[in-house]
Amino acid sequence: MKILMVGLGGSGQRLLRIFSEKVPDKQFYAYRVKRRLFAINPNFSVNQSENIEQKYRITVLNDLDQALAVCPDVTVVTNPTSHHLETAIKAASTGSDLFIEKPISHTLDGLEKLAQIVKKKQLIVFTGYQMRFHPAIQKIQALVSSGKLGQIMFAKLYAGSFLPAWHPYESYKDLYAARQNLGGGVLLTESHEFDYAYWLFGVPKRIYATGGNLGPEPLEVEDTASVVLEYYAKTTDRAFHVHLELCMMQTVPSRGCEIQGTKGSVIWRQEDNCLKIWDQESKQTSVQQFDAFERIEMYRSEIDHFLSCVKTRKSPLINLQDATNSLKMVLAAKNSMKTHQAVMLK
Structure with missing residues (x-):
């Protein structure tokens, strides 16, 4: 599975770790702006001795169009909220399923266009409301x-x-x-x-x-x-x-x-x-x-659910209409x- 990470800050690195655990046969690609090389730990402290791109063998591309040219199976959108929709529309146009961090956008402008692309290409779109x-x-x-x-x-x-x-x-x-x-x-x-x-x-x-x-x-x-x-x-x-x-x-x-x-x-x-x-x-x-329950389990569960939807093509628990509402x-x-x-x- 080709997985494109758009954004690799704290949230993006958390999802990266879980996708790496859950998907046995994967290749990670990334489009990054700040491109900090250090790893961000689960508690959001920094591990300067660990290079995140090297650890996960991430192929980093210089711009979004170049990144999408690899035809990712899944695009994980974790850049700032105001860029979510533009990124999602471009990724969906290539036929990529979408995991979008919440909220799906900061505006309704463009959501109808995304919905049309998703319907035409029969894509899976999940928004990360892990609660x-x-x-x-x-x-x-x-x-x-x-x-x-x-x-x-x-x-x-x-x-x-x-x-x-x-x-x-x-x-x-x-x-x-x-x-x-x-x-x-x-x-x-x-x-x-x-x-x-x-x-x-x-x-x-x-x-x-x-x-x-x-x-x-x-x-x-x-x-x-x-x-x-x-x-x-x-x-x-x-x-x-x-x-x-x-x-x-x-x-x-x-x-x-x-x-x-x-x-x-x-x-x-x-x-x-x-x-x-x-x-x-x-x-x-x-x-x-729920003493045995750890917060990270919500993220693992949502990714399990998303990957199951990608495989079965069933509508996810939080689909595009839910995220819009x-x-x-x-x-x-x-x-x-x-x-x-x-x-x-x-």
Whole structure:
């Protein structure tokens, strides 16, 4: 299998390592801009003694067109968000299946063109929302979709991290997440909560968001966002709200959710590796621990899934339409934050 890596920063090198483990007969190619030769460890520290290109025998090409001329079977898109769509369209035009880091883009412009190419060439397109492969999120999705929680009354989804600590080997202000022109900001960068809210509840009717550069450091993008997604229950047409709290200048990282239904509730905290499920009828709480689960397993699982889809040609769990719907939610939140008005989606 010919695998083209477009971008080999921290995220790209993590995927490179896993693809190398999972694909026995492979040849790696890469198109890189910064072309740092050192290896980035799983904890994002630097190994200066290891040359990443030599270790994985990567053939590096000087420009994207030259790289795509090798006709890769799979193109892994991990360059800055604002370049995702241009790269994906060019790669799809050559007939390459696509693994695209989240979010799929920072704009809807060009997505229809990509969709047309993908449909014509019958390509596999997967977007890397790895939180869907966390066993706690999968359990929550099963509970919600089965109706075991009853009618949803409200939900809270939150994620907080500290941007200056993401990449110790470079200034955080140079990161795509901190730069408007590269598709940065917490809404796009931490869009996992939008995606699994969409997985759990679908596309909301309307979105309202507040926030901005509220952290201690001046940034040209929003680092904090509070978002309300308004849904209507299918059977009763009763409204319920899903609250998203996102921050990338939070010194103590956290991630989790709480969902309250008429028949039960769930509370999940990633830092505790613990899922608590309350059953209203029995008045009992069950606790599931995920102590043996490591975060890297989400990435391994998503790549297993992607490679299976490439082989079987089945539509992936997060296909192009799903990634588009999640992006529409994010962009509606950005628009709401700018206009101070709720944005209708349905």
